[in-house]
Amino acid sequence: MTTTFTLINVSLLAILTATAVTITRLRALYEATMLAALFSLVTACLFVLLDAVDVAFTEAAVGVGISTVLLLGVLALTRSSESVTPRRRRLPGAIAVLLVGGTLGYASLDLPEFGSADSPVQRHPVTEVYLHQSQEDIGIPNTVTSVLASYRGLDTLGELVVVFTAGLAVLSLLGPLARPERTRPTADFHLADYRVIRVVSGALMPFILLFALYVLFHGDYGPGGGFQAGVIFASGFVLYGLVFGLDRAQRVVPRAALWLLVSLGLLLYIGLGVTTMLLGGSFLDYDVLASDPDTGQHLGILVVETAIGITVASVMTTIFFGFAGRGVAR
Amino acid sequence: MTGQLPVLQVAVPLLCAPLCVLLRSRFVAWLLFLAASLTSLTCAVWLAERVDRTGALRYAMGDWQAPYGIEFVVNGFNTPVLLLVSLSAVVAAVYSRRSVAAELDDRRVPLLYACLCLALAGLLGLSITGDVFNAFVFLEISSLSTYTMIAMGRRRQALLASFRYLVIGTIGATFLLIGIGLAYAVTGTLNMADLAQRLTGSHDNRALQAAVVFVFVGLAVKMAVFPLHAWLPAAYGEAPSAVSTFVAATGTKVAIYVFCRFAFTVFGASLVFGAMPVDRIGLLLACLGILAGSAAACFQDDLRYVLAWSSVAQVGYIVAGVSLATTAGVSGAYLHMIMHSVTKAALFAIAGVLLLRLGSVRLADLAGLGRRMPWTFAAFVVAGLGLVGVPPTAGFASKWALVTALVERDQWPVLVAMLAGSLLALVYVGRVIEVAWFREPPDGADPLRPPASMVAAIWFLVLLSLYFGIDASLPAHLADAAAAALLGKGGG
Numbered sequence: 001m002t003t004t005f006t007l008i009n010v011s012l013l014a015i016l017t018a019t020a021v022t023i024t025r026l027r028a029l030y031e032a033t034m035l036a037a038l039f040s041l042v043t044a045c046l047f048v049l050l051d052a053v054d055v056a057f058t059e060a061a062v063g064v065g066i067s068t069v070l071l072l073g074v075l076a077l078t079r080s081s082e083s084v085t086p087r088r089r090r091l092p093g094a095i096a097v098l099l100v101g102g103t104l105g106y107a108s109l110d111l112p113e114f115g116s117a118d119s120p121v122q123r124h125p126v127t128e129v130y131l132h133q134s135q136e137d138i139g140i141p142n143t144v145t146s147v148l149a150s151y152r153g154l155d156t157l158g159e160l161v162v163v164f165t166a167g168l169a170v171l172s173l174l175g176p177l178a179r180p181e182r183t184r185p186t187a188d189f190h191l192a193d194y195r196v197i198r199v200v201s202g203a204l205m206p207f208i209l210l211f212a213l214y215v216l217f218h219g220d221y222g223p224g225g226g227f228q229a230g231v232i233f234a235s236g237f238v239l240y241g242l243v244f245g246l247d248r249a250q251r252v253v254p255r256a257a258l259w260l261l262v263s264l265g266l267l268l269y270i271g272l273g274v275t276t277m278l279l280g281g282s283f284l285d286y287d288v289l290a291s292d293p294d295t296g297q298h299l300g301i302l303v304v305e306t307a308i309g310i311t312v313a314s315v316m317t318t319i320f321f322g323f324a325g326r327g328v329a330r
Numbered sequence: 331m332t333g334q335l336p337v338l339q340v341a342v343p344l345l346c347a348p349l350c351v352l353l354r355s356r357f358v359a360w361l362l363f364l365a366a367s368l369t370s371l372t373c374a375v376w377l378a379e380r381v382d383r384t385g386a387l388r389y390a391m392g393d394w395q396a397p398y399g400i401e402f403v404v405n406g407f408n409t410p411v412l413l414l415v416s417l418s419a420v421v422a423a424v425y426s427r428r429s430v431a432a433e434l435d436d437r438r439v440p441l442l443y444a445c446l447c448l449a450l451a452g453l454l455g456l457s458i459t460g461d462v463f464n465a466f467v468f469l470e471i472s473s474l475s476t477y478t479m480i481a482m483g484r485r486r487q488a489l490l491a492s493f494r495y496l497v498i499g500t501i502g503a504t505f506l507l508i509g510i511g512l513a514y515a516v517t518g519t520l521n522m523a524d525l526a527q528r529l530t531g532s533h534d535n536r537a538l539q540a541a542v543v544f545v546f547v548g549l550a551v552k553m554a555v556f557p558l559h560a561w562l563p564a565a566y567g568e569a570p571s572a573v574s575t576f577v578a579a580t581g582t583k584v585a586i587y588v589f590c591r592f593a594f595t596v597f598g599a600s601l602v603f604g605a606m607p608v609d610r611i612g613l614l615l616a617c618l619g620i621l622a623g624s625a626a627a628c629f630q631d632d633l634r635y636v637l638a639w640s641s642v643a644q645v646g647y648i649v650a651g652v653s654l655a656t657t658a659g660v661s662g663a664y665l666h667m668i669m670h671s672v673t674k675a676a677l678f679a680i681a682g683v684l685l686l687r688l689g690s691v692r693l694a695d696l697a698g699l700g701r702r703m704p705w706t707f708a709a710f711v712v713a714g715l716g717l718v719g720v721p722p723t724a725g726f727a728s729k730w731a732l733v734t735a736l737v738e739r740d741q742w743p744v745l746v747a748m749l750a751g752s753l754l755a756l757v758y759v760g761r762v763i764e765v766a767w768f769r770e771p772p773d774g775a776d777p778l779r780p781p782a783s784m785v786a787a788i789w790f791l792v793l794l795s796l797y798f799g800i801d802a803s804l805p806a807h808l809a810d811a812a813a814a815a816l817l818g819k820g821g822g
Binding site: 106108109123130151153154260266267283284 | 334337341344345347348349351352354389390391392393394397398399400438441442444445448451455463464467468470471474475477478481482489508512514515516517518519528535536537538539540541543544
């Protein structure tokens, strides 16, 4: 059993390294993007082996899915091959990479054994509290969700703010605000002209959106939660936009609605923190939301996941529209 | 309600950011940013006063006690930073009303204010948190919003400046994250006080040493320590004026505070400055930074780039003080942090006014400024002399504190570099004054009147710097308390 496990780990790591090396050597950016998606996929597999299913899920949804689409969207706007850096200018980069690698190798000499049950992380009382006490404190089977949404709820709020800021950046630099709206020529080529693509993606839409909702609400019990759900939800709109064209996608989700939703999710999260303060607790102390602390925690976590889902989905869609809209306008 | 002050400090600006986007009105967005910064300043003053009377305050987020949850810690070492950041935000808010309206097209203005709110929240959160991963999250918020704001500059070069900062800054943040990850692997905790406790006596752990290297190299990027400063000149030079005023006063300073926090209260001075040569490297880089930054500033022909390069040099002074790892040195560093913030914010604000009225801040276009805008020019002279360190300006008091600290430890080479830096500062400030005062204005140039709100912001900063130069007891008290809190006890 252990040998199989080691074998799988080693081969996955080998694939990972090979992919990384190939990406650095490639000049063709489409190929590099595809390999970057492969890199994420292999990383997600490694996370699964490490029993970090939630992280693997996020990596698969974000790294393989949405960021590949966004990178392809960027490539549509620029050249698709990288210009060659002169050998002289590659040297500092190579030295920096070697130094970083060397330091990491040096650090690994004193890191706890891989998979050791006796490492400082395993022995620290925090681990004990998160794994066992959380059932009493919060009462949710999935401890990852407990840690993410309650114990370290502020970090999650911070990460949501980061996503929000990224959305703002795209809105202000690439969106319609960056330049005046122009009349777009209607594209003479639509993926929707292909019947199979049209029918299949149309039929898939409700399932994608339903699955996103399932992932959102199932986060308490299994892998999932707001971030993954938001990305899946957005990928539905992205698919729609790719197949039926940007105009029809924007008729489904108008810009004004996106603009509203981007801030609404974040407001909901911060508002929850303010509410708990007004009810006499600390910031993000969900115990005070209901008479019974467990119910309060459940309610709080549900609101948090929904807030994350709303903002992540709308930011991802905004970013896609921002990139795709530029492409059409050119 | 006063028990909630630490979190209100951060939560109010954070709340205002989505509201700015939602309401989409230029005036309301400005009002929200002003309200957020005023609230933060009130909280900061209140907290500083409480800490001064009763000692450190802790706030458990979500009522989960540390190390199980995230805690905010307010102590002598971060009250000066909180005050500095929130005061700079208030000044930037007053200043930005006219400046932003003139420099950005209308529809992007609310987004800029949203980003200002986010940057304020990020910097305050970074200063107040007692958890290393939470610090990383707030660093991300402040950095990402700063990149966005820089990219909104009026020239196309702003996009490139922002992109370069984005790439270098992201690498720095990643290094910080790797360092935090290694420290977590060695200890199993992310809480700063808990880390400090568990790290004592593990000096020869190689993973821990690597963690120190990664954290400090990552922070050095954000601090713009020579030779990792390359992003700074263009970023400050191309950003909208209100943004460069705010960011120049706060961005690198908060990173320096985080450096101090990690060095003294997480890893511990005996590991960082004893077992590892961070102090010697710090002093060397500080000297190089002072000389290179000041020299480069003398060769710029755009006022904002002169000021930005001077910031690279000033970071050197502060790093030199911190690297001494003595009470006098750290106190001097904090004092210079405060003084330089006020002075540099005033100078960037002046550059913004000139940009608004003259349309360019190339040195050649400043000819005859002394006669066209005498009061603005006077403000520039006072603040510029503060940069050089002429008594009785703010720069003198802090440089004197640093010099005493250096002499105490017999660091003569650093002292020489500092003196050379000050002389070079005289050259680059002198160049500007020479053009503005002795050259004839172009024919038919009328006197120009800058907007009142911007003048008010500038003169507030200039008079504050003069006041601190004459009576430095308030900042000196804050700086001493900070040094005592950092060096006094390990836990923080």
